Amino acid sequence: MSTGAIFLMALALMLILEGVLPFLAPGLWRDTFRRITQMNDGQIRFVGLSSMVVGVLLLWWVRSGL
Numbered sequence: 001m002s003t004g005a006i007f008l009m010a011l012a013l014m015l016i017l018e019g020v021l022p023f024l025a026p027g028l029w030r031d032t033f034r035r036i037t038q039m040n041d042g043q044i045r046f047v048g049l050s051s052m053v054v055g056v057l058l059l060w061w062v063r064s065g066l
Contacts, residue, residue: 022029036044 021032036047039047
């Protein structure tokens with residue numbers, strides 16, 4: 001499987017996961033989004049950095065053979 005195909009599959013999976021909460025609980029999603037917009041830049045950056053670190057660690061764990 002090519003790198004491009006793997007990237008597109010990862011992107012598709014991300015879009016599916018991102019769409020689950022607004023589909024299943026739009027009110028909760030709206031409230032969560034509203035709270036995020038009230039955070040300052042440093043808090044948003046921390047959430048983004050934490051998400052990236054968890055993603056990298058998860059990829060490392062999966063690639064190391066579970």
